[in-house]
Amino acid sequence: MTALDTGFVRSQFPAFAEPSLAGKAFFENAGGSFTCKPVIDRLTRFYHSRKVQPYGPYEASRLGGEEMDEARARLAAMLGVEGDELSFGPSTTQNAYVLAQAFRDWLSPGEAIVVTNQDHEANTGPWRRLADAGIEIREWEVDPDTGHLDPEDLAELLDENVRLVCFPHCSNVVGEVNPVIEITATAHAAGAFVCVDGVSMAPHGLPDVGEMGADIYLFSAYKTYGPHQGLMVIRRALAEMLPNQAHFFNADALYKRFTPAGPDHAQVAACAGMADYFDAFAAHHAITGDARARAAGVQALMRAHETALLQPLLDFLAARNDVRLLGPRTAEARAPTVAVDTGRPGREAAAALAERGIMAGGGDFYARRALQAMGADPARGVLRLSFVHYTTRDEVDALLTALEDTL
Numbered sequence: 001m002t003a004l005d006t007g008f009v010r011s012q013f014p015a016f017a018e019p020s021l022a023g024k025a026f027f028e029n030a031g032g033s034f035t036c037k038p039v040i041d042r043l044t045r046f047y048h049s050r051k052v053q054p055y056g057p058y059e060a061s062r063l064g065g066e067e068m069d070e071a072r073a074r075l076a077a078m079l080g081v082e083g084d085e086l087s088f089g090p091s092t093t094q095n096a097y098v099l100a101q102a103f104r105d106w107l108s109p110g111e112a113i114v115v116t117n118q119d120h121e122a123n124t125g126p127w128r129r130l131a132d133a134g135i136e137i138r139e140w141e142v143d144p145d146t147g148h149l150d151p152e153d154l155a156e157l158l159d160e161n162v163r164l165v166c167f168p169h170c171s172n173v174v175g176e177v178n179p180v181i182e183i184t185a186t187a188h189a190a191g192a193f194v195c196v197d198g199v200s201m202a203p204h205g206l207p208d209v210g211e212m213g214a215d216i217y218l219f220s221a222y223k224t225y226g227p228h229q230g231l232m233v234i235r236r237a238l239a240e241m242l243p244n245q246a247h248f249f250n251a252d253a254l255y256k257r258f259t260p261a262g263p264d265h266a267q268v269a270a271c272a273g274m275a276d277y278f279d280a281f282a283a284h285h286a287i288t289g290d291a292r293a294r295a296a297g298v299q300a301l302m303r304a305h306e307t308a309l310l311q312p313l314l315d316f317l318a319a320r321n322d323v324r325l326l327g328p329r330t331a332e333a334r335a336p337t338v339a340v341d342t343g344r345p346g347r348e349a350a351a352a353l354a355e356r357g358i359m360a361g362g363g364d365f366y367a368r369r370a371l372q373a374m375g376a377d378p379a380r381g382v383l384r385l386s387f388v389h390y391t392t393r394d395e396v397d398a399l400l401t402a403l404e405d406t407l
Contacts, residue, residue, distance in 0.1 A: 004305040008284050009390045012036050012277055013225075016390075025395040027353075028361040029223070030172055030337045030386035033203055036225040038280070039273030042067065043227060046266040054265050067269035072255065074275035077291035079217075080210025081233050084254040088263045088271070092199050092218045092230040093122040098258050099195070099216065099232075100126035102242040107163055109134025114157050114165040114192070116140045117369040118149055120172050123197035123218065124369065127166050140167065142373050147174035147327050151183055158190035165194045169201035169217075173367040173382065174374075175327040175334040177201065184213045193238055199223060203388050204306060204335050205299025206278065208292065209233050226274040227267035234258060302389040307331040309396050313338060313385065316400055323407060326374060326382065337386040339365075342407065346381035349406065353383075356402040360385050 010016045015026075015034040026034065046064065054065035076086040089095040103113070107130070115124045117139055131137045138157045142149055149167065158165075165187040170177050180196055187194045195216040198207060202219035209217045215238045221229040234242075239254050250256035278298050282288070287297035310331035317325040317340055324341040328334045342349045346362030353360045361384045364371055368378040376382060385399065 002285055002301070004301050004389060005284060006305075006390065006392050009281070010392075012038070012280065013390060014040060024357045024359055025398050026359045026391075027385045027387055027395075027399060028359055029203065029388045029391075030200060030365075030384060031361055032222050033225050033388055034390070035222075035227070036273060036277040038276035039226050039270045042273040042276075043266055043270035046269045050269065051266065064265060064269060067272055068265060071268055071270075071272035071275070074272060074291065075206075075231070076233075078206050078275065078278065078295035079233060080208045080292050082236065085233055085235055085239070087232050087234070087255040087257075087259050088221075088268045089230045089232060089259050090261070090264070091122075091228070092197070092220045092232075095218055095230040095232040095258070096122050096195075096197075097126045098245050098260060099234075099242075100130060102245050102258065103127075103164065104130055104133050104135070105243045106241065107133075107135050110136065110161065111163050112136040112138055112159075112161045114138045114140055114154065114162055114167075114187075116142070116149060116167050117373045118142045118147060118171045118174055119166070119168050119197060119367070119370070120199060121366040121368070122199070123166055123168060123195065127164070127195075136161065138162070140165075142174070142370065144374055147171065147370065147374050148176060149178055151179065151186060154183065155186055158187065158192065160191065162187075162190060162192045165192050166197070167194070168197040168199075169207065170198075170335045170337070171327070171367065171370060172200040172337060172365050173326055173339040173370050173384065175200075175337045175339070177334055180207075180212045180214060188213070200337055201335060205302045206295045207299070208296060210292075221267075221271055221274065224274060225277060227264075227270045229264065229267050229271060231271075232258065305389050306336045306387070306391075309387065309391060309393060310334075310336045310338075313396060313400065316403065320407065324376070326376070336388070336391075337384065339382040339384045341376045341380075341382050344380070346383045349383040352406040353399075353402050356405060358399055358402045 050064035076083045193215040196214045198219040217233040244251040282294040326339040350362035363381040364378045
């Protein structure tokens with residue numbers, strides 16, 4: 001495998017040429033990544049010359065609709081699913097809420113859904129609310145010391161009443177990468193569908209949803225170098241079973257069934273810029289093959305780069321006795337999203353780093369259940385340090401120096 005060319009990568013992100021950001025290292029990527037230039041260019045073009053109702057007979061309308069279709073088709077191919085199995089909504093939280101309403105109508109009282117306390121609230125809160133409709137909610141709990149979700153514990157929760165298992169590909173505070181293929185196989189064997197929250201994992205390379213077998217996969221474009229949209233894969237077999245949540249005349253369009261409000265046309269079209277970026281990345285690093293193969297190659301190179309940068313940070317934090325590192329201590333087992341309980345409010349720790357040119361986050365990150373389960377005070381919150389493939393070794397070194405000064 002060739003080494004990731006950070007010079008090329010950073011040239012694709014205007015933020016790295018922005019004077020107001022000069023001298024600052026960005027370590028809150030889990031809250032939203034920088035946007036790549038192809039997305040910005042497409043968004044600008046759409047607002048300049050395509051900002052009309054799409055799919056009409058005149059050129060501006062036709063071109064706008066074609067760009068929206070292009071985004072769906074190209075990203076679906078990279079994800080290993082059919083084009084109409086991918087839809088766009090205003091956010092992952094909203095997409096999960098709409099899905100939960102569909103399940104509310106589809107399930108019967110006494111049937112069950114499994115959720116975890118490792119999740120971001122977007123993929124646990126909407127499902128838990130179904131208890132009001134008589135749906136049984138079963139909680140798959142994390143290990144309080146490590147935050148780990150044990151697949152054997154899930155097996156004990158499954159029976160003929162369970163219809164859906166909801167879990168994260170990667171927690172936004174624990175960081176551990178969960179074995180989606182194994183968990184999905186276990187759930188399917190028990191007759192249950194799976195809903196995977198991929199928000200914290202997709203920024204580290206688009207997943208092959210087709211290979212994983214997930215029935216639902218959710219992630220956010222604004223964390224994968226794009227605009228503020230939620231992307232939602234629902235595989236056909238499940239999508240056709242669930243009741244339509246959109247206008248009645250859109251019921252036959254799979255990608256419209258779970259988007260009751262019209263999406264932001266410009267942002268959907270701009271998502272094709274994400275595919276532009278991944279393709280440019282692949283071409284520059286001599287990654288070839290069809291869209292799915294290129295996406296896999298891009299993911300592998302991104303992860304290799306991130307893993308090499310992550311281990312020194314984990315080693316530094318694990319060696320200290322004045323902080324608590326949440327989640328695995330080996331880079332291979334996790335994403336580069338690192339939560340640390342410093343014993344003081346997370347926002348204070350982030351503010352101290354900001355004075356040293358480090359942009360990081362502090363708080364509960366909508367993962368209050370996970371923090372509480374691990375004995376961390378959600379009100380105090382944690383310091384979160386997160387990066388992606390455009391981060392450099394020099395930036396990690398700067399982070400370690402700043403942490404030494406502030407901790």
